[in-house]
Amino acid sequence: MIEITGLHKSFGKNHVLKGVELSLVPPGLIAILGPNGSGKTTLIKSILGMVIPDRGEIEVDGASIKKAWEYRRQISYLPQIARFPENIRVRELIAMVKDLRGETEMDVSLISYFGLQPFLDKKLGNLSGGTRQKVNLVLCFMYDCPIVILDEPTAGLDPVSLVRLKKLIKTKREEGKLILITTHVMDLVEELAEEVVYLLEGNIHFRGTVAELKEKYQGRNVEESIAALLQKDGPFSLGAVASNGHAKVPETLLEN
Ligand SMILES: Nc1ncnc2c1ncn2[C@@H]1O[C@H](COP(=O)(O)OP(=O)(O)OP(=O)(O)O)[C@@H](O)[C@H]1O
Numbered sequence: 001m002i003e004i005t006g007l008h009k010s011f012g013k014n015h016v017l018k019g020v021e022l023s024l025v026p027p028g029l030i031a032i033l034g035p036n037g038s039g040k041t042t043l044i045k046s047i048l049g050m051v052i053p054d055r056g057e058i059e060v061d062g063a064s065i066k067k068a069w070e071y072r073r074q075i076s077y078l079p080q081i082a083r084f085p086e087n088i089r090v091r092e093l094i095a096m097v098k099d100l101r102g103e104t105e106m107d108v109s110l111i112s113y114f115g116l117q118p119f120l121d122k123k124l125g126n127l128s129g130g131t132r133q134k135v136n137l138v139l140c141f142m143y144d145c146p147i148v149i150l151d152e153p154t155a156g157l158d159p160v161s162l163v164r165l166k167k168l169i170k171t172k173r174e175e176g177k178l179i180l181i182t183t184h185v186m187d188l189v190e191e192l193a194e195e196v197v198y199l200l201e202g203n204i205h206f207r208g209t210v211a212e213l214k215e216k217y218q219g220r221n222v223e224e225s226i227a228a229l230l231q232k233d234g235p236f237s238l239g240a241v242a243s244n245g246h247a248k249v250p251e252t253l254l255e256n
Pocket residue numbers: 011014016034035036037038039040041042043080
């Protein structure tokens with residue numbers, strides 16, 4: 001269980017999270033959505049202790065994460081941008097992560113599941129973007145953790161790999177895990193998410209099931225509902241639209 005109360009985070013003058021309150025109880029598959037820069041990754045990194053909040057409290061399984069690290073063993077994490085040395089080989093990277101975790105139980109079947117055997121002796125820097133993402137997915141799912149956090153998991157994947165990933169996520173959900181996903185792929189939300197948490201202007205603007213989102217914003221699908229939400233309440237709301245129907249361009253953008 002993850003309990004977040006009064007979470008604030010600023011980067012300089014940029015007040016990204018403004019008192020976020022969020023309670024996440026397993027099992028569940030929750031999509032954390034919001035426009036670019038709305039703070040999804042910041043929120044996720046706060047849960048992982050990679051971003052230190054200015055104010056607020058985060059508890060995982062009833063204990064504060066402040067100055068704690070053991071709790072991270074409970075979490076499988078796929079970062080939005082994974083940075084590893086370019087000259088390390090896939091096989092070496094997997095062995096390195098295994099060493100770091102110090103756990104013996106790992107699911108090596110994922111290597112063939114994502115078709116990575118031909119790439120095991122290749123250097124990361126020589127892999128295509130999608131193949132790198134598959135390596136990241138293997139590293140994320142290699143250990144069986146009760147909480148799974150996926151930051152843009154579909155980035156760069158071809159359709160076959162996408163189908164496999166969705167199947168894997170569904171299996172993990174059926175096993176009773178708490179899964180958090182951020183994505184801009186609304187079909188994925190439609191297909192997988194039990195709940196949507198929508199971040200806007202530093203706070204949770206909407207939380208509910210996909211059906212409730214569609215009902216509230218009268219969209220035929222998630223995409224239309226989010227578009228309606230943003231038109232009604234977001235930066236594209238009527239107040240920000242010029243009389244010709246186009247979004248107003250901020251004056252500062254037009255200055256020389
Ligand atoms: N380390 C940092 N230093 C300074 N600013 C940061 C840092 N990390 C994030 N930000 C800023 O915080 C805001 C939120 O960023 P964040 O990455 O959380 O957004 P996001 O919702 O994940 O966006 P996206 O959909 O593009 O992934 C952005 O304005 C970003 O520029």
